[in-house]
Amino acid sequence: MVHKWLPPNTTRADVKRAFRALAERPRADGRGTLAVGTRSGVYRVLRLILAEAVEDELLLGNPAAKLGRKLKLTPSKQARQEAIKAMSREQLQRFLATSAARDPRFHVLPLARPHGPSARRGSRPAP
Secondary structure, eight states, rough: HHHSOOTTTHHHHHHHHHHHHHOOOOOSSSSSSSOOOHHHHHHHHHHHHHHHHHHTTTTOOOTTTOOTTTTTOOOHHHHHHHTOOOOOHHHHHHHHHHHHOOOOOOOOEEEEEEESSSSTTTOOOOO
């Protein structure tokens, strides 16, 4: 069934070319091109389908394997780290004050005070 849409001799260059064309494709509403998240979703689905085709011995190899970074569909390490930054002291205080005001049972004061200046997630204070 995969051969119906994808020839068995599809190469990595073919996949790259298709995704470059997808990056330039206009959105249906006419506002710019497809977002990276949309292209990334298409890539994930294609990669998984091709991996199944390889497993079912319909293809010799997955031409979409490990192309996410080359096609700039995955965020850089710096972008991933930026996205998971901890709250600032002010944000943490506001969060704790709001949680205490809404329901005191969920006010978690111990989370606001790490055990020392070098406390890490999952660490405990020395006895």
